[in-house]
Amino acid sequence: MKMSYQALGFLLVLSFIHSQAAVLQYTFMIQETNYTRLCSSKNILTVNGQFPGPTITARRGDTVIVDVINGGDHNITIHWHGVKQPRYPWSDGPEFVTQCPIQPGANFSQRVLLSDEEGTLWWHAHSDWSRATIHGLFVILPRLGTTYPFPKPDxxxxxxxxxxxxxxxxxxxxxxxxxxxxxxxxxxxxxxxxxxxxxxxxxxxxxxxxxxxxxxxxxxxxxxxxxxxxxxxxxxxxxxxxxxxxxxxxxxxxxxxxxxxxxxxxxxxxxxxxxxxxxxxxxxxxxxxxxxxxxxxxxxxxxxxxxxxxxxxxxxxxxxxxxxxxxxxxxxxxxxRLRSLATPEHPIDVPLNIKKTLLYTLSINTVPCSVNETCLGPGGRRFAASINNITFDMPSTSVLGAYYRGISGVYGNDFPDVPPFRFNYTASSLNRSLQFPETGTDVEMLKHNETVELVFQGTNLVAGVDHPMHLHGHSFYVVGSGFGNFNRKRDSLNYNLVDPPLMQTIAVPQNGWTAIRFKADNPGVWFMHCHLERHVSWGMGMVFIVRNGKSSNARILPPPPDMPPC
The missing domain is CATH 2.60.40.420 (Cupredoxins -  blue copper proteins)
Incomplete structure (x- = not known):
């Protein structure tokens, strides 16, 4: 059953595939809505006229199909934050990484594939700053016949x-x-x-x-x-x-x-x-x-x-x-102090035999202004941000589309595994020449099922701040963190490999470091970025491409027929 484009509510269709999973269908109408706050009113972009937007409720392992209809006057994408989307990056949502935006008057039916997620996630716009008003909860209940690992709340x-x-x-x-x-x-x-x-x-x-x-x-x-x-x-x-x-x-x-x-x-x-x-x-x-x-x-x-x-x-x-x-x-x-539950019913699988070791610096940078341009950053320059001194240059077409179709010239595959040059990352005074990053659309290629340890290292360039880093397509174990410069010989001895928390977003402390581990078991193109919007807008992002595995069930699924065009 198809919901009309004018409908503002949700349509829920249950079609049981087997005893444990269902297909649920929702419609998201993007539209301008008048809201009153702080003594004044204005029009804001909403989903189904709600701010925050409607809650999606599903069960572990379900499939959710969301018909996103752009009735606004700006391009839009929707990201299902924390949903791994196994083998199906096409509906992940980040603009020009996995898709081109949904243009005004257009629509896109996004298939959201739940796997082992259970608990609270959320969804939000992933284009420009539209997520300020376009966001809502995504509640994933236990499978039928199971319950919470704690007394059920009232x-x-x-x-x-x-x-x-x-x-x-x-x-x-x-x-x-x-x-x-x-x-x-x-x-x-x-x-x-x-x-x-x-x-x-x-x-x-x-x-x-x-x-x-x-x-x-x-x-x-x-x-x-x-x-x-x-x-x-x-x-x-x-x-x-x-x-x-x-x-x-x-x-x-x-x-x-x-x-x-x-x-x-x-x-x-x-x-x-x-x-x-x-x-x-x-x-x-x-x-x-x-x-x-x-x-x-x-x-x-x-x-x-x-x-x-x-x-x-x-x-x-x-x-x-x-x-x-x-x-x-x-x-x-x-x-x-956060720890995984780590019980027989909810086990964890921390990678122990690491095949790929990465060290990524997270920096606030500055770049010169263009000729005849007035900039409001430090010293009349323009703010930028970088990972391993590379400011991410968002392409004009999707990285996923280019990778899947073998289109050259959209991205490079030589993102550095370690910072291109070393310095005292958290020193109180750093040479201004270190502030200037390179710009590029470079990706890190990972083999299917490759085990990865990634250490985020904050720097004090321009200003040391906390960075909430989010990885699409995977959860990761936070095995360690601390202040100052990471020292592998010293700090790895204190890793928690017994019950580290399983997360998709972690705040790297100001002038500190955080170590995460994950298995690259989800073939596709996956964005990683700081979740402070000003930082990702300045370029604090990069892309992982996880290669296909050898078996047919370890390869990216084909794209849907209604992918938005660029």
């Missing part, structure tokens, strides 16, 4: 962190690219699309979550913010982390959490306070630099206990204790 609650600009986001993006400096800061943080009652004109719209005393709730959280890592806490309550990035974790009890853009967390909340109580859920930005370079206003929602037949309390909600905005240790300590 209810599940979405918690989507985001940002809001009063100005049109396309204008913000274009001004940012044209100016060559930092982008305009957002005017507010949001929880489920609402800034909270600490902002003007937002009291009546503040997100409220009702709970009953004694019950347990699962918060399905994603950080959909464009440029900011966040701290989050709930007053008078602790949170128990039980999953993240589509995989289960050992229960971790904490009074606060740190979550980077792109990351998801599954959190258990026990409502153990008296009936009638009101408590702030609050998120604020984390920035490890010495001074605040952004609006550090806190966004809030309200956790409100049901009172039965009693009158609800009118007192102001209690506010939680959050780390200081620049508390790098608080951010690092939370993330470094």
């Amino acid at each position: 209810a599940e609650v979405p918690v989507v962190l985001g940002e809001w600009w009063q100005n049109d986001i396309q204008t913000v993006f274009e001004d940012f690219i044209t100016g060559g400096g930092d982008p305009a800061s957002s005017d507010a943080l949001t929880i489920n699309g609402q800034p909270g009652d600490l902002y003007n004109c937002s009291s009546s719209e503040t997100t409220k979550i009702k709970v009953d005393e004694g019950k347990t709730y699962m918060l399905r959280m994603v950080n959909a913010a464009m440029n900011n890592i966040a701290f989050f806490a709930i007053a008078n309550h602790s949170l128990t982390v039980v999953g993240g990035d589509g995989a289960y974790m050992k229960p971790l009890i904490s009074n606060y959490i740190t979550i980077a853009p792109g990351q998801t967390l599954d959190l258990l909340l026990t409502a153990n306070q008296p009936a009638g109580g009101r408590y702030y859920m609050a998120a604020k930005l984390f920035n490890g630099q010495p001074s605040s370079l952004f609006d550090n206003t806190t966004t809030t929602a309200i956790l409100e206990y049901n009172t039965g037949n009693f009158t609800p309390s009118s007192r102001a909600p209690v506010f939680p204790s959050l780390p200081d905005f620049n508390d790098s240790n608080a951010s690092f300590n939370f993330t470094s």
Whole structure:
């Protein structure tokens, strides 16, 4: 059954393939919608008129078909963040990496293949800065006949962190690219699309979550913010982390959490306070630099206990204790305590015999302005960003299409395995000549089933900052991290190869390093990039191409007939 292009809701068609998997069909209508925030209204790009967008719910191993219809006036792509898409990169979504964008008035039926993911993921636009308003949760339930590896919660609650600009986001993006400096800061943080009652004109719209005393709730959280890592806490309550990035974790009890853009967390909340109580859920930005370079206003929602037949309390909600905005240790300590569940029912498979060893530096750079151009970066130059001193040059056609069809001239296959030159990456003072990167569309070729260890090394060029790195098409084990320069002889001795967390996005600490391991078992073309939008817009991205294996079930599947043209 086909849904009409004018429909705004979801169509769900269940067609059981076997006892454990189903095909589910949704329609995403991209359209302009008028929204009111912070005392003013404007048109924003939405999916099905919703901000945040609709939640997709499926079960482990299902196939989800999403008909994406572009009723807006800008090109668009949609990425299913954390879904591996085994052998089927055609629907992965990053613009000009796996597809050309869906043009206004066009549509693309994207087939989303679930495999071993289970928990909370999300979906978002992957073209320009459209994901500021085009994003939503992707909930993957256990297979029928199985359940969570913890007591089933009484209810599940979405918690989507985001940002809001009063100005049109396309204008913000274009001004940012044209100016060559930092982008305009957002005017507010949001929880489920609402800034909270600490902002003007937002009291009546503040997100409220009702709970009953004694019950347990699962918060399905994603950080959909464009440029900011966040701290989050709930007053008078602790949170128990039980999953993240589509995989289960050992229960971790904490009074606060740190979550980077792109990351998801599954959190258990026990409502153990008296009936009638009101408590702030609050998120604020984390920035490890010495001074605040952004609006550090806190966004809030309200956790409100049901009172039965009693009158609800009118007192102001209690506010939680959050780390200081620049508390790098608080951010690092939370993330470094995450562990995989690693049980017989949910086993892990950390690669031990590594065949490919990579070291990638992550740097903020500067480049000269063009003639007669005024740039707003340091010293009148233009900001850039790089991996191994290469700023990714986005092609005008898709890398995947070029690879699959053997088209030459779109990309090179000589991305360096190690930095092209060595220096003291995290020194407090670095020679300005080190700031200037090369520009290129180079890819790293991996053999099918090749085991990879990749160490991300942050640098202090221009400014040392945290980098949430996201790999498409694969999950990876975070086996180690630390501050300063990575030393293999010393730091590899402290790797966790027993129960490291399985993730798809990890924040590399400011002037520090993070080591990940994965098996390149998914043939295709896969983007890897920083999930801070200003950094990937500056060029902090690269592409892995995983070659086909020898057997027929280890080769890229053919493309769909309706791939968007360039």
